[in-house]
Every structure is written in structure tokens, then in C-alpha cells.
Amino acid sequence: MTKGLRSRLAQYGDEEFALFLRRGFLKGAGYTDDALQRPIVGVLSTASDFNPCHATAGRLAESVARGVRMAGALPFVFPTISLHEAFTFPTSMLLRNLMAIDVEEMLRALPLDAVVLIGGCDKTIPAELMGAISANVPAIVLPVGAMLAGRHEGARLGACTDCRRLWAAYRAGTLDGDELNRAHDQLMPTAGTCMVMGTASTMACIAETLGFTLPGAATAPAVSSERTRLAEATGARAAQMASAGGPLPRDILSRAALRNASVILQTTSGSTNALVHLAAIAGRAGIAYDLLEFDRIGRGVPVLVNLKPAGAYFIEDFHAAGGVPAVWRRLRDKLDLSAPTVSGESLGEIMARWPAYTDDEVIRPLDRPIYPAQAIAILTGNLAPNGAAIKLASATEKLTTHEGPALVFDSLEDLAARIDDPSLPVTPEHCLVLRNAGPIGAPGMPEAGALPIPKQLGAKGVTDMVRISDARMSGTAFGTVVLHVSPEAAAGGPLALVRDGDVIRLDARARRLDLIVDDAELQRRRGGWEAPARPARGYAKLYVEHVTQADQGCDFDFLAGVV
Ligand code: FES
Numbered sequence: 001m002t003k004g005l006r007s008r009l010a011q012y013g014d015e016e017f018a019l020f021l022r023r024g025f026l027k028g029a030g031y032t033d034d035a036l037q038r039p040i041v042g043v044l045s046t047a048s049d050f051n052p053c054h055a056t057a058g059r060l061a062e063s064v065a066r067g068v069r070m071a072g073a074l075p076f077v078f079p080t081i082s083l084h085e086a087f088t089f090p091t092s093m094l095l096r097n098l099m100a101i102d103v104e105e106m107l108r109a110l111p112l113d114a115v116v117l118i119g120g121c122d123k124t125i126p127a128e129l130m131g132a133i134s135a136n137v138p139a140i141v142l143p144v145g146a147m148l149a150g151r152h153e154g155a156r157l158g159a160c161t162d163c164r165r166l167w168a169a170y171r172a173g174t175l176d177g178d179e180l181n182r183a184h185d186q187l188m189p190t191a192g193t194c195m196v197m198g199t200a201s202t203m204a205c206i207a208e209t210l211g212f213t214l215p216g217a218a219t220a221p222a223v224s225s226e227r228t229r230l231a232e233a234t235g236a237r238a239a240q241m242a243s244a245g246g247p248l249p250r251d252i253l254s255r256a257a258l259r260n261a262s263v264i265l266q267t268t269s270g271s272t273n274a275l276v277h278l279a280a281i282a283g284r285a286g287i288a289y290d291l292l293e294f295d296r297i298g299r300g301v302p303v304l305v306n307l308k309p310a311g312a313y314f315i316e317d318f319h320a321a322g323g324v325p326a327v328w329r330r331l332r333d334k335l336d337l338s339a340p341t342v343s344g345e346s347l348g349e350i351m352a353r354w355p356a357y358t359d360d361e362v363i364r365p366l367d368r369p370i371y372p373a374q375a376i377a378i379l380t381g382n383l384a385p386n387g388a389a390i391k392l393a394s395a396t397e398k399l400t401t402h403e404g405p406a407l408v409f410d411s412l413e414d415l416a417a418r419i420d421d422p423s424l425p426v427t428p429e430h431c432l433v434l435r436n437a438g439p440i441g442a443p444g445m446p447e448a449g450a451l452p453i454p455k456q457l458g459a460k461g462v463t464d465m466v467r468i469s470d471a472r473m474s475g476t477a478f479g480t481v482v483l484h485v486s487p488e489a490a491a492g493g494p495l496a497l498v499r500d501g502d503v504i505r506l507d508a509r510a511r512r513l514d515l516i517v518d519d520a521e522l523q524r525r526r527g528g529w530e531a532p533a534r535p536a537r538g539y540a541k542l543y544v545e546h547v548t549q550a551d552q553g554c555d556f557d558f559l560a561g562v563v
Contacts, residue, residue, distance in 0.1 A: 003242075004040050004074075007111045022111070031074075038074040039242035041235065042112035044103065046124055046144075048082035053121040053200070054144050055191035056222050057082075060231045064116050064142065067235025073113075073242050075235065080106065083123045093472065094444030096123040096130075097547070097556055098539060100280075103131025104559075112137065113242035116234055120144035120192070120222075122199035122475075125207055126277035133249045133284040134559065138241040140342045141212040142234045143204040145222035146195040146315035150186035158196040159188045161309040161476045172458060192222025195315045196308040198475035202270030203277060208324045209264040210281075211252045211341030215350045219319035237343060247342060250562070253285045256336035260347065262294045263334045266301040267327060269310035269375035269393040271475025272483055276445075280553030283560035291378045291387045291551055295511065297334075298374030303393050304330055304364045309478050310393045311370045313362050321359035325351050330363060379482065381514040382522075383468070383494050383504065386486040386551045388513055394478035396464040400508035402480075403516075404429040404466060405501050411436045411532075412448055420455040428457060431466040431504040435495045436532055438470030438488025439547040439554045443540060449473040449483040466506055468513070470495055470550070482506065482513060484550035490532055491549065497525045 005026075009018040023036055043064045047057035065075035081099040083092040107115055117128040120143045132139035150157035166183050169175035193200035204218035214234055220226040241247070258278065265274050275291065282289040305327060307313050313321075328335055328351050337348030364370055375393035380386075392400060407430045409415040415434055418424055426432075432451045439445045449471035453462055467481045470488035487493035494515060498504070503516040515522075534544045546556040553560075 003113050004038065005036055005111050007113070008109060035074055038072065039113045039239065040111060041068045041073050041075050041238045041242050042107070042110055042115040043068070043075050043077040043235070044080050044115055044117050044128070045077050046080060046082040046118055046120070050087045051082040051084040051121060052191065053084055053193045054082060056227075057118050057144055060118055060142060060144060060228070063228050063231035064118070064235035064238070067232035068239045070232070071236040071239030073239035076112065078106065078110065083127070084121050090442065091444040091446035092123045093446065093554065094540070094543060096127050097543070097554075097559070099123065099127035100130035100559070103128050104134045107131060107135035107137050113245070114138035114140070114238045116238045117141045118144060120200055120204065122203065122273065125203045126281060129207065129212065129249075129281045130284050130555065133253055133281065136248050136250050138238070138246055139212070139249050140214070140234055140238050140241065141207045141217070142231055143193070143207065143213065143217055145192050145220055145224070145227045146201055147188060147190045147192035148221055148223060148316055149195055149314040150189040152183045152186040156314065157183065157187050158308045158314055159194045160198065160474065161196045163187055164477060190223045194476060196476055197268050197270055197305065197310065199271040199273040201315055202265065202268060202274045202475055205264055205268055205270065205324050206261045206274055206278070209260050209328070209347075210257045211339055211347070214343055215325050215354065216319070216323050219315055219323040221316050221319065241342065247340060250285050252340055252342060253281065253287070254339065255287060257339045258282055258287065258289060259297060260335050260339055262297045263301055263331055264324070264327065266298040266374045266376060267303055267331060268305040268307065269303045269371065269391070272376055272389045272391055273472055273475055275376070275389055275484065276472065276550055276554055278553070279551065280555040283553050283555050286562040289553070295374075295378040298376065301331065301334060301374055302366065302369035303371035303375050304366070304369050306362050306364055306370045309476055310375065317359075317362050321362035322355070322357060325354040326358045326363050329354070329358070330366065377508055377511060379508065379511050379513040381512040383498070383513045383515045384485045385494070386549060388485040389483050390481065390508055392508060395480040395508070399464060399466055399480040400506065402431070402466050403503060403505045404431045406431050406433050406498050406504050408433045408435065408498055408500050409451070412442065412446070415448070415451060419452055422456055424454055424456065426454050426457060428462045428465060431468055431506070433495070433498055433504075434467070434469035434471060435489035435498070436470075438485075438490055439549060440534070440544045441470060441488055441490030441532065443535065443544045443547070445470070445472050445550065445554060447472050447474045447477075450477040450479050450481050466504075468504065486549045486551045488549060492529065492531065494522065496529055497522050
């Protein structure tokens with residue numbers, strides 16, 4: 001196979017001339033002939049001033065490059081689209097596929113023999129894995145790492161579980177503006193990704209369990225010297241992979257690896273967003289990620305990792321407690337330990353050499369879980385024929401079996417306009433329904449599924465209600481929230497047919513979500529249904545015409561599978 005600068009030459013109809021030009025430009029940049037003989041490692045940097053979670057990405061890229069050089073290869077740092085949750089309108093999920101395309105096409109276009117993918121904030125690692133699996137060049141992920149926990153007046157604070165808690169207290173009038181501002185200064189006290197088990201940490205732990213990082217890379221804090229050393233080691237390993245020509249992403253991603261990831265998602269009580277990302281990542285390798293199998297695997301997996309929002313601790317504590325390999329050891333009977341990793345070792349080999357110390361308070365033993373059952377369940381029923389998700393570990397137990405009248409919001413705008421209206425006819429028994437907030441409907445399936453409790457009920461002390469939508473929810477959120485209803489309303493799913501007052505039955509134990517309206521009436525309503533207007537131009541038009549439903553990962557239909 002052609003390697004180094006000779007690979008992927010620009011097509012001038014004369015390959016030697018193309019190489020002559022390429023080498024000439026690099027000589028112009030100061031490279032010697034010796035350097036130009038080396039294998040090349042691309043270092044994909046997501047550094048961006050618009051992505052404060054990745055404020056350390058530039059320095060990490062330098063450390064990766066040092067490791068690449070120490071191992072005898074030549075590093076080339078290059079940029080890609082960088083997505084931050086709070087800086088991307090209307091939602092970063094709309095742009096995940098664009099970033100995945102950017103990653104895939106640059107890996108296909110550039111003369112690199114291996115690549116280090118520096119990512120972290122929620123959509124970045126999924127997009128990088130999707131692109132790398134499709135391009136199938138040797139790839140290793142380096143998460144930027146999580147922030148340290150904040151400290152405020154005797155309490156430890158975590159973004160963004162405590163962002164939500166403090167904001168809710170401010171809204172309810174139990175916290176004044178001055179105190180909110182003082183806490184605000186400590187909510188994100190360092191660079192790095194959110195330090196609770198939100199989507200970024202979930203996807204980092206999943207990347208490590210799938211085998212795409214060096215061990216420990218999911219959890220070492222962003223601002224630690226250990227993270228810098230991991231960057232150097234990642235660069236050195238990538239240089240070896242460049243010389244060896246592997247392992248390739250599709251050697252690493254297998255059905256067994258995906259089952260291992262499902263176990264980790266459950267036992268960390270990770271973000272429900274990971275379900276969508278795992279389906280998309282698997283789809284790039286031509287593997288259907290089966291949500292019902294995910295549910296079955298979860299039935300024997302309690303929540304052992306005691307991190308916010310389900311538990312009490314933060315990522316830095318998880319790392320000090322033993323990190324992801326210590327969790328593998330706890331759940332060794334549930335995992336396929338023969339699964340390979342980019343390090344060259346199997347999961348089992350890493351586990352065997354990993355320090356024996358485990359902090360039992362942060363990574364609980366099986367007989368003392370923080371939640372005794374699976375964290376996330378998959379529901380089906382006439383309201384969600386292709387599935388919906390509920391995070392049981394964050395729900396109110398008694399609401400997980402509930403029958404109540406629907407109160408329907410037709411869109412995000414309708415929700416914003418009416419939810420705090422004092423005359424809203426709502427009771428604590430209502431099921432709040434939000435539709436047209438799915439992949440096509442919003443578009444981009446924003447994290448709007450944890451609908452706010454109507455102010456009039458919040459004032460009476462109501463803290464949770466059954467909420468149902470075709471949207472997603474932040475990994476840092478909580479409540480009895482049914483998400484990812486598929487097919488979504490804008491695609492003609494049954495959610496589009498619900499009317500105010502219809503009875504909805506949620507029975508999470510039986511894994512059912514049903515609309516108690518007879519089929520003939522639903523057929524009649526379907527006859528009068530009209531699809532909402534769709535974007536007419538640009539990327540949003542491409543998106544709504546090709547995005548798949550939540551159960552298939554919301555990837556573009558023309559990008560799934562292997563050619
Ligand atoms: Fe970037 Fe939470 S906003 S990880």
C-alpha cells in the first residue's frame with residue numbers, strides 16, 4: 001500500500017509531478033528530505049475559540065505531535081468542524097453529520113497513514129468515530145478530558161447538572177441573583193468537558209470500551225499532567241499504527257464491542273444520547289444497533305458508577321477510583337474481554353494489568369449498586385412502534401407506571417409560548433407531549449425532551465411529570481421523560497395523531513407506551529394529517545431529506561453501511 005506523502009496524490013494526470021509539487025510545497029514550509037520520508041500521522045484538532053470545552057485541544061495536539069515524532073513518524077495537525085453544545089444554533093445534533101462528513105472526507109483526501117482524533121464535547125467523538133469508521137484508516141481517539149469539579153460555599157458543583165438545579169431554584173425564587181452569580185463563577189472552573197456523566201463523558205467511556213482510546217483516556221482530567229502524558233502516548237501509538245497499517249476502525253468495531261458499550265452505558269447511567277450515537281456509529285460499519293438487544297443486555301446490569309446526575313461524584317473521582325477498566329473488572333462476566341483495542345491489547349489484557357485498587361464508594365460492588373436495575377429501558381407500543389427510551393435511573397419510580405390525559409404541544413415554539421401560561425389546563429396527572437421536535441421536525445432533534453414543569457404546578461411543589469416527545473434530553477437532565485419516540489411526528493408517526501385529553505398509558509416495567517385510542521379513530525385522524533413545512537434550501541434541506549429516525553441513529557441514509 002502506498003504510504004506517507006506518496007499516498008492520495010492530487011490528480012494532475014502525472015503522479016510523479018504531483019509528488020514533486022507536494023514535496024516542493026513542504027520544502028517551502030521548511031521540511032527536510034528526511035522528514036518527508038516518514039510515515040504521516042494526522043492530528044485532527046477540534047481547537048476553536050467557539051468551543052471552550054476544547055480550550056486545551058491545541059496544547060494536546062502539540063503533545064500528540066511530540067509523541068508521534070518520538071516514535072519516528074511525522075505529525076500534521078489539521079482542523080475540523082468543532083461543535084460546542086452552547087454555541088451551536090439551533091442544536092449541535094443538526095451539525096453532527098456535517099462534522100462526520102468533514103472528518104470522513106478529510107481522512108480520505110489527506111496523505112496520512114494514521115490519525116489521532118481529538119474530541120470531547122458531546123457530538124464531537126461520535127462524529128469523529130462515524131467519519132473514521134467510514135474512511136477506515138487507522139484511528140485513535142484522544143478525549144480532551146473533563147473539567148475539575150467546582151467548589152462553592154462548601155458544596156461541589158458539576159456542569160451541567162448543577163446548572164439546571166441552580167437555574168430552577170432561581171426561577172422558583174429560592175435563590176437570588178447575587179448567589180446565582182457567585183455559583184456561576186464556579187460551575188465550569190477549568191477547561192474541559194462537563195464533569196458529570198453527561199453525553200461527553202458517556203461517549204468518552206464508550207469510546208474507551210469500544211477500544212478506540214488508550215486505557216484511562218476517558219477519565220483523566222482535562223487539566224492534569226496525566227492527560228498531557230496520555231496525549232504523548234497516543235501520538236506514539238498512532239505512529240506505530242501508521243507503520244503497521246492498522247488496526248483499522250472496522251477491526252475494532254464489532255457486535256461484541258457494541259454489546260460491551262451497551263453494558264457500560266447502563267452501568268454508568270450514561271446519557272440517552274448515546275443510544276442515537278451508537279446506532280449511527282454501528283451503522284457506519286454496516287451493523288444494525290438493536291435497541292431491544294440493548295434493553296435485554298441491560299436487564300442484568302445495575303448502576304455501579306456513582307456519578308452525577310444519578311449519583312454523587314465527578315469524573316475526577318471516577319478516574320482516581322480506577323476509571324473505566326475498573327468497571328470492566330466489576331462486570332467482567334457481562335463483557336466480551338477478547339474484544340481488541342487500538343492499544344494492541346484486548347479488553348481482558350488491559351484489565352489484567354490495570355492497578356487492583358478500586359474505590360468502592362465511587363465504583364460500587366455488585367451487591368451495593370447505586371441503582372439496582374438497568375438505567376435505560378426501551379419502550380415500544382402503539383405510540384412508539386419503532387421504540388422510545390426512558391432513563392429509569394433518573395425517573396420518579398411511581399410515575400413509571402402511569403395513565404393520564406395528554407396535553408399536547410405542537411412544536412418548540414408552542415411549548416415556549418404556553419408552558420408557563422397561568423391558564424394552561426394542566427394537572428400533575430397529565431402526560432405532557434411535545435411533538436415535531438424530532439430529527440426532521442425541529443430539525444435536528446434538540447435536547448428539549450425534559451419539558452419544564454408548568455410554573456403553576458412548580459409553585460405547588462410538583463417536581464416531576466410524565467413527559468413524552470420525539471426530542472432528545474441532555475445527559476445531565478432528569479425526570480420521568482420518554483424520549484426518541486420513533487417514528488417521529490413529522491415523519492407521520494403516531495405522536496402526530498395525539499389530541500389533548502387522549503389517555504396515554506406508560507408501563508415501563510412492561511416496556512410499553514400506548515395511546516388508548518382505537519385504531520379506527522387513529523385511521524380517521526391520519527386522513528386529516530398534513531406534514532409540517534420543511535426547510536427549502538441548504539444543509540437543513542439536505543438534512544431533513546436524508547436523516548434517519550432516532551432508532552437508526554439520525555445519520556444520513558446515504559452514509560450508513562460499508563462500500
Ligand atoms: Fe461541552 Fe458539556 S457543553 S461537554
